[in-house]
Amino acid sequence: MKWTDKIEKRGSSRPFYTFEFFPPRTDQGFANLLPRISRLNTLGPLGICITWGAGGSTQDRSLDLAGLTQSEYGIDTLLHLTCTNIVQERLDDALKEAQSRGIQNILALRGDPPRGQEAWIPMDPRFQHAIDLVTYIRQSEEYSSNFCIGVAAYPDGHPDAENDRETEFRHLKAKVDAGADFIVTQLFYDTDAFLEWVKEIRARGINVPVIPGIMPLQTYASFLRITKLCGTSVPPLILADLDKIKHDDQLVKDYGVKLATDMIRKLVENGINGVNFCTLNLEKSVQLILEDLQWTAYHDDRHWNKLINMTDHEPLSSETDLTISAHRATDTAAQNLADQPGKATGIGKGEANSASTWDEFPNGRFGDFKSPAYGVQDPWGGFASHPTNEAIAKWGRPTTLEELTALFLRHLHSEISDTPFSDGPLNEESQVILPQLEKLTEKGWWTVGSQPAVDGAKSTDPVFGWGPRGGYVYQKAFVEFFATEEDVERVISKVESQGEGWVDYFAVNLEGNLRTSMSDDGKNAVTWGVFPGQEIVQTTIIETESFLAWKDAAFSLWADWASVYAPQSPERNLLESVRKERWLVSIVHHDYIHTDSLWKFVSDL
Numbered sequence: 051m052k053w054t055d056k057i058e059k060r061g062s063s064r065p066f067y068t069f070e071f072f073p074p075r076t077d078q079g080f081a082n083l084l085p086r087i088s089r090l091n092t093l094g095p096l097g098i099c100i101t102w103g104a105g106g107s108t109q110d111r112s113l114d115l116a117g118l119t120q121s122e123y124g125i126d127t128l129l130h131l132t133c134t135n136i137v138q139e140r141l142d143d144a145l146k147e148a149q150s151r152g153i154q155n156i157l158a159l160r161g162d163p164p165r166g167q168e169a170w171i172p173m174d175p176r177f178q179h180a181i182d183l184v185t186y187i188r189q190s191e192e193y194s195s196n197f198c199i200g201v202a203a204y205p206d207g208h209p210d211a212e213n214d215r216e217t218e219f220r221h222l223k224a225k226v227d228a229g230a231d232f233i234v235t236q237l238f239y240d241t242d243a244f245l246e247w248v249k250e251i252r253a254r255g256i257n258v259p260v261i262p263g264i265m266p267l268q269t270y271a272s273f274l275r276i277t278k279l280c281g282t283s284v285p286p287l288i289l290a291d292l293d294k295i296k297h298d299d300q301l302v303k304d305y306g307v308k309l310a311t312d313m314i315r316k317l318v319e320n321g322i323n324g325v326n327f328c329t330l331n332l333e334k335s336v337q338l339i340l341e342d343l344q345w346t347a348y349h350d351d352r353h354w355n356k357l358i359n360m361t362d363h364e365p366l367s368s369e370t371d372l373t374i375s376a377h378r379a380t381d382t383a384a385q386n387l388a389d390q391p392g393k394a395t396g397i398g399k400g401e402a403n404s405a406s407t408w409d410e411f412p413n414g415r416f417g418d419f420k421s422p423a424y425g426v427q428d429p430w431g432g433f434a435s436h437p438t439n440e441a442i443a444k445w446g447r448p449t450t451l452e453e454l455t456a457l458f459l460r461h462l463h464s465e466i467s468d469t470p471f472s473d474g475p476l477n478e479e480s481q482v483i484l485p486q487l488e489k490l491t492e493k494g495w496w497t498v499g500s501q502p503a504v505d506g507a508k509s510t511d512p513v514f515g516w517g518p519r520g521g522y523v524y525q526k527a528f529v530e531f532f533a534t535e536e537d538v539e540r541v542i543s544k545v546e547s548q549g550e551g552w553v554d555y556f557a558v559n560l561e562g563n564l565r566t567s568m569s570d571d572g573k574n575a576v577t578w579g580v581f582p583g584q585e586i587v588q589t590t591i592i593e594t595e596s597f598l599a600w601k602d603a604a605f606s607l608w609a610d611w612a613s614v615y616a617p618q619s620p621e622r623n624l625l626e627s628v629r630k631e632r633w634l635v636s637i638v639h640h641d642y643i644h645t646d647s648l649w650k651f652v653s654d655l
Contacts (some may be wrong), residue, residue: 055198057324073114098128156197201232202235203234273292327339479501503648504645528639554637573593
C-alpha cells in the first residue's frame with residue numbers, strides 16, 4: 051500500500067512511525083536482520099525504509115531486502131533510489147524489479163558523490179538531481195501511477211550545498227511540484243529550529259506530509275561522526291549533557307532514548323504526526339522510545355490522549371535523566387518478541403545475548419560480522435568529506451614509498467588530522483602504544499588499525515572504558531598494517547616457528563588471496579566486557595568473514611586516493627602500484643595480561 055494512502059487513512063487520531071534499515075555487509079548480518087525487522091514490525095510501524103548504497107553499491111542487497119520485507123513479511127516498504135552512477139537502463143531495471151516485488155514506495159535522492167570526487171558528477175545528464183528521478187517516474191506511463199514518491203529535505207541545510215536557505219526552499223518546492231508525495235527529512239537535534247523550518251515550507255505552499263528523521267544516539271563517537279558528516283546543528287545543552295557521560299555507553303544510550311522521546315513529544319504537540327527512525331539496524335533504543343511514548347500496539351487510545359495533554363516534561367539535563375535504568379518493563383516485552391519464531395540463531399541463549407540485545411554495543415574495530423549492524427561505523431577513512439583540492443592540500447603529492455611512510459608518521463605525530471584510512475586524529479587509546487606504532491611505520495609497515503592489551507580496566511575508564519558502569523573491559527593487542535609480500539612471508543614464518551599458539555594472523559592482497567593461521571570457523575574475540583547482571587559481551591571479533599569484509603574497503607581506498615591525481619601522474623602510479631602489490635596484514639596476540647607481548651613478538655620482524 052502507498053504510504054500517503056496509509057497516512058490519509060490513519061488521519062490525525064494517532065501518530066505513525068517508520069523504521070529505516072541498511073543492507074548489512076555480510077550474509078549472516080543480512081539473515082539476522084530479517085528476524086529483527088520482523089520483531090520490530092510487531093510494534094506497528096506504518097512501513098520501513100531500505101537504503102541504497104552510494105552509486106548503487108548495495109543495489110542487489112537493497113532490492114533483495116526490500117523485496118523480502120514487502121512480499122514475505124507484508125510490510126509496506128520504501129526503497130531508496132539515487133542518481134549516483136545511474137543511467138536510464140539501470141533505473142528502469144530497478145523500477146521494474148521493485149514493481150515485480152510489490153514495492154510501491156520510492157524515496158528519490160540525488161545521492162552522495164562517489165568517494166574521491168571533488169563534485170557530484172552525473173553518469174547520465176538526464177539524472178543529476180532528485181527532481182529528475184521524480185519527473186522521470188511521474189512522466190512514465192509504466193511507472194507514474196504505480197509509485198508513491200518521497201523526497202529528502204535538510205532542516206539544517208544540505209551538508210555539501212552552498213545554496214542559501216531560500217534556494218533550498220525553491221528546490222524542495224520544485225520536487226514537490228514535479229510530483230513528490232511526501233518529504234522525509236535528514237536527522238536533526240534542534241527541535242525548535244525544525245518546527246520553524248516546517249512553518250517556513252508551509253508558508254511557501256509545500257503542503258505534503260513531512261516525516262522528520264529521528265536517530266537515537268548509540269555511542270558518543272558515532273554521534274559526533276554522524277552529526278559532522280550530515281552538518282547537523284546540535285544545541286549546546288545536548289553537547290554539554292553528553293560531555294558528562296561520554297565515557298559510559300549505557301548512559302549515552304539511555305540519554306538518547308530520553309532525548310528522542312522528548313523531541314517526538316514536542317513534535318506531536320506542534321502538529322507533526324509521524325517520524326522516521328534511523329535505526330542503524332539496532333532495535334533496543336527504538337523499542338524503548340516507543341514504549342516511553344506508549345505508541346505501540348500494547349497501548350490503547352487512552353495513553354495517546356494522555357500523551358497529547360502532557361506538557362510538564364522534566365529538563366533533559368537533570369541528574370535523574372542521566373541515570374535512567376536500562377532494566378525496565380519493556381525488557382519483558384522485548385524478550386517476548388525475541389522468543390517468537392524466526393528469531394536469529396547462533397548468537398547465545400541468555401538474556402544479554404537475546405536476539406534483540408546481543409549487539410547493543412557495536413564499538414569494536416571489526417564487531418561481530420553476524421550482527422545486522424556490522425559495518426555501521428565504517429572504521430576506514432573516506433573521501434565523502436575530502437574533495438580533491440582538500441585531499442591534495444592535506445596529504446600532498448607522494449611519489450615514493452618513503453614519502454608515504456612520512457605521511458603515515460605525520461598522522462601518528464598529530465601533524466595531520468587524518469589519512470585516507472583514518473577519519474580523525476590518533477585516539478587516546480592508540481597514544482598508549484604510539485612508540486610501537488612509530489617503529490612499525492618507520493619500517494614501512496603502514497599501520498591502519500591497532501589496540502593495546504587491557505586486563506580489566508573499569509568500564510568507566512576515560513581511555514579504554516565502554517558499556518554500562520560497574521563493569522570491567524578486556525582487550526587483546528592487535529595491529530593491522532600494509533606490508534610487502536616478503537614481509538608477509540616473514541610474519542608467517544615467525545608465527546609458525548615461535549608463536550606457540552599465542553599469535554594469530556590474517557594476510558590478504560587485492561586479488562583476495564588469503565593466508566591465515568585461523569581455521570575457517572575460528573572465532574577470535576579481542577574486546578569483551580563483564581558487567582553486573584549480564585553475560586560476557588564481545589564487541590570486537592576478528593575472524594575470516596569480518597577480515598575479508600573490510601579487505602574490500604581497505605583496497606578501495608587506495609584506488610580512491612589514486613583518483614585524486616591525474617592519470618599517469620607519478621602520484622597515481624605510486625598509489626596504484628601499492629594497491630596491487632601490498633598486503634593487508636592483521637596480527638593478534640592472545641596474551642592480554644602482559645601489555646608488551648605483541649610488540650616484543652613483532653619487534654625483530
